[in-house]
Amino acid sequence: MASTSSTPSDPSISIHDDTAIRAVNKRYQGLVTVKTKAIKGKGAWYWAHLEPILMKNPDTHLPKAVKLKCCLCEAVFSASNPSRTATEHLKKGTCPNFVSVSRPNSAISPLPISSLPSPPSNNHRKRGSQMGTALKSLALVESNRYCDQVGYINSGFTPKGQDLVLSGGKEDLGALAMLEDSVKRLKSPKASPGPLLNKDQIDSALELLSDWFYEVCGSVSFSSLEHPTFRAFLNQVGLPCLSRRELSGARLDNRFYEAKSEVEARIRDAMFFQVACNGWKSNKCCSGEDNLVKFGVNLPNGTSVFHKAVMTGGGTVSSKYAEEIMWEAVTGICGGGSQRCVGIVSDKYMTEALRNLEIQYQWMVNISCQVQGFVSLIKDFSKELQLFRTVIENCLKLANFVNNASQVRSSFQKYRMQVLDYTGLLRVPWCRCDCVKDFAPVYAMLEDVLSCARVLQMVILDEACKMICAEDPVAREVSAMVQSEVFWNELDAVYSLMKLIRGMAQDIETERPLIGECLPLWQEFKAKVKEWGARFNIAEGQVEKIVEKRFRKNYHPAWSAAFILDPRYLMRDTSGKYLPPFKCLTHEQEKDVDKLITRLASREEAHVALMELMKWRSEGLDPLYAQAVQVKQRDPLTGKMKDCKSSRQQTSVGNLPE
Structure with a gap:
């Protein structure tokens, strides 16, 4: 039912418009009152199927007209004559859904009042007597069929010619009871036998349903499975009901083992990987929950897979404890071949733990998450910049x-x-x-x-x-x-x-x-x-x-080394060579490149690596290959220029996705 908000006092509205708006609101309130009385059994039968609605001007949002809407087929009519609307739309069969509410056996429609001869209007007394005669005639024409069709009980008609008791009295409750039963049947229809499915079809359908439930987990609760309407739907299509135990038991365990096997296979096939973890920062002051540290694995092809989650309890986690958990995750992923783990990326709160692991295992490059690095700038500005x-x-x-x-x-x-x-x-x-x-x-x-x-x-x-x-x-x-x-x-x-x-x-x-x-x-x-x-x-x-x-x-230091060694950043000099951009580095960053390469190489091969670095610095890459590597094209999603075939063989610096 439309809202009956009062008319705002706007000086731009003229007195004539204000009067019209008040008339529209008054007409609407009157129809709502009539419908309310009819629902209680004190009005005409058709108000059970018609509803007054208030139409508003789309530009000014002010009431402009009152309409009647059919609750069965959503059709909209003028509200000037509800009785005629009911006759033309409901009793003459124009509404396609009225048959489902009325009795289907009614083959003959009642005689509408409009079809009776209109009496001459000489005076009020004659008009009243003739209208009474017309109503008696209407009551005598197919009275039984009329009562059956519109759902009224013929409690007053007798062969002796007694008047028919029309709707509106306290005794006439049969129509409301029948209407209520019809609505209940529409809302909760009896389950008709659905199509017969064989066992394979049923199992396949239930698998798809369970897949959907797991994918939208969080937005659909377990209690939805026990909803009567949902159970009726499953029964209607010939499927058995799913229980909580079935979805949270063996079926879920099978999904877990399948996903775990797939993740282990992808990690096993990768020549190297990077461990990503986040959640070290305590959020207990806001959520009251313990820390949940999530570990994932970044693979060389740019994808990430989930590994495990560890509860660390509330409060701040010590650097030593975090270091132990990180190394346990590394050994749990790669077993004895720990050198396959080229590094760890974590949020910035575990910088000391990352540095200690780098010192112990020199082949690893452990870095902080860049997302939190940029986000922390907002906190820096709020603390150190008076303007903020x-x-x-x-x-x-x-x-x-x-x-x-x-x-x-x-x-x-x-x-x-x-x-x-x-x-x-x-x-x-x-x-x-x-x-x-x-x-x-x-x-x-x-x-x-x-x-x-x-x-x-x-x-x-x-x-x-x-x-x-x-x-x-x-x-x-x-x-x-x-x-x-x-x-x-x-x-x-x-x-x-x-x-x-x-x-x-x-x-x-x-x-x-x-x-x-x-x-x-x-x-x-x-x-x-x-x-x-x-x-x-x-x-x-x-x-x-x-x-x-x-x-x-x-x-x-790995930032500088990776930047220098990446052929996408080669710069063409005056001689036509494509050389690494050493001039973009500071003197300290150039030293970081030498130190990192020396640390990552074995002691016997360190001098060879430095010689190759000097050769790379002086000769660079063949111009043909350099130009091919640096070709860019526009990304249709973001509109940014990106490399056509960007190599994702380096480790990323993004954190583990939520």
């Missing part, structure tokens, strides 16, 4: 004032509906601790405030808000803030930087860059930050210092 703290505190003050002051809240919702076509309050962070991933609640609050800039300015100019500002100093402060151009410029600057950082992190999660792509990634980010500072007139010194500090925390 000022904007976040001002937005919190503004959002709490708008959400908590009742008169201001009402004005905000009214103007937000007018300007943005939707209502709601400003989102406020419920937790500001470090465990909130990438400050998503804070980002949402800034986004809300920035998108409602015009709405907030309208609220401040509202008379209700002006009255509050006269008495409340906080209201005056918020009002001055909203009307300040500096506030909106600073908010735009902080929001833009957070959006830039989050965008880089999302790209890393999607594309899972290789180790050799880390240096170009950070150089690209530094260039974008410099453009951001120039756009908003932000001093570069403090911002560059924060970014450089985070870069050094995440930096690994």
